[in-house]
Each structure stands twice: as C-alpha cells, then as structure tokens.
Amino acid sequence: MNERIVEILREEERWTGRFIIFPRRMVAMPEDTSKKQALEKIRERLENCRCCPLCEEATNIVFGEGNPDAEVMFIGEAPGAMEDKTGRPFVGPAGRLLTDIIEKGMGLKREDVYIANIAKCRPPGNRAPFPEEIRQCIGFLEEQIDVIRPKVIIALGKIAAQTLLDTDASITALRGNFHEYRGIKVMPTFHPSYLLHNQAKKRDVWEDIKKVMQYLDIPLPK
Numbered sequence: 001m002n003e004r005i006v007e008i009l010r011e012e013e014r015w016t017g018r019f020i021i022f023p024r025r026m027v028a029m030p031e032d033t034s035k036k037q038a039l040e041k042i043r044e045r046l047e048n049c050r051c052c053p054l055c056e057e058a059t060n061i062v063f064g065e066g067n068p069d070a071e072v073m074f075i076g077e078a079p080g081a082m083e084d085k086t087g088r089p090f091v092g093p094a095g096r097l098l099t100d101i102i103e104k105g106m107g108l109k110r111e112d113v114y115i116a117n118i119a120k121c122r123p124p125g126n127r128a129p130f131p132e133e134i135r136q137c138i139g140f141l142e143e144q145i146d147v148i149r150p151k152v153i154i155a156l157g158k159i160a161a162q163t164l165l166d167t168d169a170s171i172t173a174l175r176g177n178f179h180e181y182r183g184i185k186v187m188p189t190f191h192p193s194y195l196l197h198n199q200a201k202k203r204d205v206w207e208d209i210k211k212v213m214q215y216l217d218i219p220l221p222k
C-alpha cells in the first residue's frame with residue numbers, strides 16, 4: 001500500500017471518526033525512509049491543518065519533539081501558552097518538571113525520549129480539548145506512535161490516558177498499572193501541571209516512573 005493511499009485513509013479516519021486498523025507494514029514508510037523523514041512528512045501535512053476550530057487562535061502547531069527511536073514516549077493533553085508561543089511541547093513550568101522527571105529521575109536526557117500531545121493546537125484559556133477536537137487531531141498522534149513504536153507510552157494526565165485507552169475511568173484509577181495501546185505498554189500518571197499544585201502527588205508519579213524504569217531495565221537510583 002503506497003504512502004498516498006495511507007494518507008487518504010488517515011484523512012478518512014479523521015473525518016469519519018472510524019478507526020482504521022493499519023497493519024504494521026502498511027503504516028511503516030518505505031524501507032529506505034527513516035523514521036525521522038516519516039515524522040517530517042506527518043509534520044508537513046499538519047502544517048496547514050484547519051480540521052478543527054483550535055487552529056483559529058493558535059500561534060503555532062506543536063507537533064512534538066525528541067528521538068524518533070525513543071523507547072519512551074510522553075504524551076500530554078495539549079499545548080499551553082509557552083508551547084503555543086514556541087511551537088515546542090512541555091517548555092513551561094510543567095515542562096521543566098517533566099524534564100526533571102526524565103533527567104533527574106530516570107537518568108535519561110530529554111532528547112532520548114519523544115514528547116507529544118493529544119491535540120496539536122492550544123485550546124483557548126488552557127481548557128481541555130473537546131472530544132470533537134480530539135477526534136479530529138488524534139490521527140496525527142497515532143501516526144507518530146506508529147512511526148516511533150516506543151516500548152512504553154507514559155500518558156500524562158486524564159485526557160491523554162482516557163483518549164489512548166478509550167475509557168472514562170479516572171486518572172487516579174488508571175495510574176500505577178500498565179495498560180496497553182496497540183500492543184504498546186501504557187503507564188498513565190498525573191500531569192506535571194497537576195503536580196505543580198499538588199506536590200504530595202509527586203510520590204505517586206515517582207512510583208509510576210519506577211515501574212516504567214524496571215520494565216525497561218533502567219537502573220533505579222540508589
């Protein structure tokens with residue numbers, strides 16, 4: 001199946017809301033196309049996206065960034081003010097906390113992981129994206145995940161966890177245990193912006209992160 005047909009099916013998926021299952025070989029770009037190039041192609045299609053009203057007030061579409069071969073992918077909800085301004089994910093105060101979790105907690109570099117959001121444009125006033133906006137945007141993230149194929153996705157907060165796991169369960173009920181998304185382990189945990197106001201929950205997040213580290217054989221700090 002060539003790349004153009006995959007694009008057309010992806011468009012149909014976004015417009016109809018019907019989930020189209022792509023066999024791995026079909027989603028993968030041609031063998032001589034690297035993951036980086038495959039991601040760049042998704043970014044190019046995203047650039048002029050007007051699929052939902054969020055584009056009207058957004059300054060930048062925040063695609064995501066990181067290592068295309070990452071074993072760990074962090075997925076948040078949507079860009080905030082700083083992200084909208086810079087076009088980069090998780091660069092405000094919550095982003096600094098996420099960077100600390102990655103670097104001081106996990107002992108990785110931020111560039112080692114991949115960071116993205118469910119919605120690529122900032123919802124006005126930092127509200128959560130509406131279900132219809134998520135439905136329009138989620139196909140782009142699905143494509144990113146299909147290209148990167150991380151070993152673990154860490155879903156940051158309720159919207160990311162509920163969307164990926166297709167559930168209404170609370171983040172409190174979901175966190176702390178591995179779930180699965182298209183054969184990839186998913187660990188839901190609290191969003192860093194929630195931690196900024198609820199310091200006591202940092203302990204829970206650290207417990208969740210340690211489970212991911214153990215799964216990936218990343219040594220725990222002594």
Ligand code: SF4
Binds near residue numbers: 053054
């Ligand atoms: S949020 Fe997603 S679907 Fe909506 S305009 Fe932005 S890129 Fe397109």
